[in-house]
Each structure stands twice: as C-alpha cells, then as structure tokens.
C-alpha cells in the first residue's frame with residue numbers, strides 16, 4: 001500500500017511528508033559561509049516548491065545564517081502553506097569550530113536572528129539543535145516555551161535527543177517533533193521512531209540517505225547494491241528505495257533529504273509515489289535489522 005503523503009502536526013498543521021533539507025546549500029567545507037553557487041541554490045529551492053514540497057528544514061548554524069538568508073531570498077514572500085523549520089543552540093565560529101549554547105538567552109538570540117534571516121514574525125517549527133550538556137535541558141525547553149508564548153515560534157522540536165530527554169522535555173512543553181539521524185542503514189533510532197509514532201510526534205530523520213553531514217558522500221554507500229537490486233524490480237533507484245522505506249516505516253516519519261542538484265531533487269520527490277509490498281519491506285528489514293530499546 002502506498003504510504004500517506006501528508007502528516008498532521010499536533011497543532012493541526014498539515015505538511016507533505018517528503019520535505020527538503022537545505023543544509024547542503026551552504027559554503028563548503030564545513031557548511032560555513034554562503035553557498036558558492038548562490039543563484040543555483042535559489043533555483044533548487046524554487047524547484048522544490050514547484051515539485052510540491054512544502055516542508056523545508058534549515059538551522060541558524062548553517063552558514064551561520066547564510067542558509068536561512070538563501071531560503072528567504074529565494075522564496076520570500078512565502079506561499080501559503082510553506083512550512084519552514086529551523087534550529088538554534090549551536091554557535092558556529094568557523095568551518096571546523098562550533099560550541100553549543102542551549103541557555104534560554106542563547107536560544108532567544110538565535111531565534112531573533114533566524115526571524116530576521118527568514119523574514120518572518122513567527123517560525124513554524126523551532127528545534128533545539130543539540131542538547132547543551134552545560135545547561136539543564138529544562139532551561140532550554142522552558143526558554144523555547146517562552147518564545148512560543150511570545151508568538152515568535154509556533155511549534156517546538158528537539159534534535160539529537162534520547163527518549164529519556166524527550167520525556168523530560170514533554171513534562172515541560174508540548175513537543176511537536178524530533179529530528180535525529182536515521183535511515184534504512186542506520187536504525188539506532190528505531191525505539192525513538194516507535195515512541196514518536198505512538199505519541200503523535202513527527203520524527204524527522206536527518207541523513208536519510210546516510211550522508212555524513214560534513215562531507216559529500218555517496219548515499220547509503222555500502223547498501224547501494226542491495227537497494228539498487230530491489231529498485232530494479234520497481235523501476236526505481238537505490239536512493240528512491242531508501243526514501244520510500246522511510247515513508248513506509250511509520251506515518252509520522254518526515255524525511256528531509258538534502259541535495260544541491262535539481263535532478264536529484266526530482267528523483268527524491270518521485271520516491272513518495274513508490275509502493276513497497278510487504279515482501280519488499282521484509283527484504284529491506286532483513287537487510288538492515290530493527291534496533292531494540
């Protein structure tokens with residue numbers, strides 16, 4: 001059966017499940033500085049919308065700020081229904097240096113900057129990028145809840161967290177999403193996917209094609225052959241099978257594959273229409289293996 005194409009967040013907002021991760025449209029190496037092919041980057045973003053994508057993920061740390069500015073330059077004024085998720089709490093100093101600041105003041109500073117960069121009055125989904133071990137998680141989440149009460153952010157998300165941390169955060173504020181690393185070849189996040197599915201929380205897998213965030217690599221390298229073999233029977237590529245598996249995994253999974261290429265973008269979007277039978281899913285299951293709690 002074809003998996004649902006849309007997901008409804010816990011405030012009722014509906015988005016297309018297959019989104020776009022914009023991080024790669026930044027300076028390289030290290031996702032630092034403006035994207036060198038600035039005008040091409042704008043074309044990729046505009047094409048994403050033409051193809052029906054209405055959920056874009058970015059972060060203040062990408063650039064820093066340059067990725068959000070590219071998005072606003074390409075897409076502002078935003079069409080109705082476009083959902084932009086960004087993140088705060090990581091301060092990037094150079095291509096190789098960064099530190100975490102999850103303090104309420106740090107998150108407020110990042111959020112104010114993102115509002116300016118994106119040219120919005122309210123951010124659709126604001127995510128704590130990483131938990132800062134020097135700051136109690138309760139302070140970070142309380143800081144985000146305050147930004148929400150002030151109308152600067154609509155939904156709160158958390159990234160790179162554990163189920164235990166999520167439960168702690170949920171005792172303080174309503175959490176709409178979790179963004180952790182996860183793909184058909186990296187299944188450590190299975191218990192989190194299941195938890196979020198049970199609780200109606202969006203699970204946004206980053207690195208859905210298995211790429212290293214700081215490098216350009218061949219997606220799902222070691223499994224490419226096996227995925228391509230499955231794809232052959234469906235008229236699909238290895239990448240499409242990997243994305244389709246995520247969409248079949250649970251209805252709350254919202255993959256955000258990243259690309260700098262319009263051809264890859266088109267290929268990735270087409271994966272949403274792929275139908276994996278129980279047999280194919282079984283095959284993929286035995287290839288990767290479910291992680292236990």
Ligand SMILES: NC(=O)c1ccc[n+]([C@@H]2O[C@H](COP(=O)([O-])OP(=O)(O)OC[C@H]3O[C@@H](n4cnc5c(N)ncnc54)[C@H](OP(=O)(O)O)[C@@H]3O)[C@@H](O)[C@H]2O)c1
Nearest residue numbers: 021022023057206207208209210211213257258259260264
């Ligand atoms: N929360 C976090 O800590 C965190 C960390 C990392 C990333 N993220 C988010 O997750 C998003 C996605 O992650 P990601 O970009 O690191 O990894 P990814 O989506 O797993 O893979 C992106 C890589 O795969 C290549 N690719 C994409 N489509 C392809 C296709 N159809 N065929 C062949 N190659 C293809 C891209 O190269 P081309 O440009 O050549 O297509 C790029 O190098 C990011 O944009 C960001 O929004 C979040």
